[in-house]
Amino acid sequence: MTGAQSVSFSVSILKRSHFSGDLNCLPRMLASPSFVNISFFQPPAFLLMGIPGMEAAHGWISIPFSSKCTVALTGNGLILLAVRRTPSLRQPMYYFLSMLALTDVGLTLSTMPTTLAVLWFDHRLIGFKACLVQMFFLHSFSVVESSVLLAMSFDRVVAISNPLRYAAVLTNNVIIGIGLAVVTRATVSLFPVPFLLKRLNFCPGKILLSHSFCFHADVMKQACADITVNILYGLYVVLSTVGVDSLLIVLSYTLILHTVMGLASPRERIRALNTCVCHVLAILVFYIPVIGVSMIHRFGRHLPHMVHVLVAYVYLVVPPVLNPIIYSVKSKPIREAMLRVLRGRGQS
Numbered sequence: 001m002t003g004a005q006s007v008s009f010s011v012s013i014l015k016r017s018h019f020s021g022d023l024n025c026l027p028r029m030l031a032s033p034s035f036v037n038i039s040f041f042q043p044p045a046f047l048l049m050g051i052p053g054m055e056a057a058h059g060w061i062s063i064p065f066s067s068k069c070t071v072a073l074t075g076n077g078l079i080l081l082a083v084r085r086t087p088s089l090r091q092p093m094y095y096f097l098s099m100l101a102l103t104d105v106g107l108t109l110s111t112m113p114t115t116l117a118v119l120w121f122d123h124r125l126i127g128f129k130a131c132l133v134q135m136f137f138l139h140s141f142s143v144v145e146s147s148v149l150l151a152m153s154f155d156r157v158v159a160i161s162n163p164l165r166y167a168a169v170l171t172n173n174v175i176i177g178i179g180l181a182v183v184t185r186a187t188v189s190l191f192p193v194p195f196l197l198k199r200l201n202f203c204p205g206k207i208l209l210s211h212s213f214c215f216h217a218d219v220m221k222q223a224c225a226d227i228t229v230n231i232l233y234g235l236y237v238v239l240s241t242v243g244v245d246s247l248l249i250v251l252s253y254t255l256i257l258h259t260v261m262g263l264a265s266p267r268e269r270i271r272a273l274n275t276c277v278c279h280v281l282a283i284l285v286f287y288i289p290v291i292g293v294s295m296i297h298r299f300g301r302h303l304p305h306m307v308h309v310l311v312a313y314v315y316l317v318v319p320p321v322l323n324p325i326i327y328s329v330k331s332k333p334i335r336e337a338m339l340r341v342l343r344g345r346g347q348s
């Protein structure tokens with residue numbers, strides 16, 4: 001597709017979308033020869049995409065999506081309230097679970113507004129700066145979730161390998177320090193990303209994103225400049241956060257299995273492993289979609305666009321929905337505390 005054809009295509013899509021205010025002039029600006037020929041260009045807005053080929057059914061598709069968002073926000077909110085209102089849950093394990101629930105709430109809220117705007121109102125424009133802000137929070141919460149899962153694996157190592165010193169090792173101050181380190185790590189890692197994108201020269205005709213939210217790899221590909229630095233830094237962030245976390249989690253469970261295999265009683269082994277079931281399921285729920293998204297973006301360019309969209313939605317929607325379900329089903333203390341919250345009673 002030539003530059004003129006690309007601009008024309010973008011303008012035709014924009015005309016079918018609902019937008020207001022200053023964005024009304026966007027099609028005319030993109031079509032202007034003087035605007036196209038400038039030496040440095042950053043689009044005033046990007047155009048988001050819903051489910052390709054199913055635009056007529058967006059209203060129906062929004063029903064399960066909004067239901068999943070409701071389940072995610074309600075379930076994780078109940079976990080936060082249950083831990084807060086139940087004195088017996090004020091333990092390191094449940095503090096880390098609260099961090100995970102809070103992260104899932106943030107991850108859901110970072111993508112829900114634009115996705116529902118696309119599905120409900122066909123409002124597909126997002127400002128350039130707003131897109132960068134959404135992208136920063138989306139990826140930051142993903143890094144935070146990976147870090148929290150690593151912290152939870154450390155919690156399990158201490159609880160199983162050295163149970164007598166569990167309370168002495170994981171004090172409130174240590175847990176607060178871990179929480180601050182998790183947030184700082186995500187912020188410092190992702191902070192340069194928006195600025196690396198802002199330095200790029202974008203093509204006036206390339207404003208159509210592949211999802212209903214701003215994804216780093218997706219925004220980066222709209223540039224007409226050399227994006228080698230962006231690719232390398234993005235790879236560094238992934239390897240230094242999610243990559244390192246996954247290796248340390250594997251190491252943690254290697255230590256746990258070594259300790260469990262040293263227990264004399266088979267009953268004690270099963271009881272020790274049962275305390276890790278929820279965490280293992282949460283790890284699988286998070287890392288399988290992450291690996292899927294990474295593989296699709298790097299090696300699945302020949303796959304239909306629908307596959308890319310569905311994998312991205314699974315990556316963002318499934319962990320926040322399934323985590324509270326997993327812990328409410330497999331953890332009796334959490335389940336009972338959540339039921340007390342629903343009944344309007346706290347634990348004395």
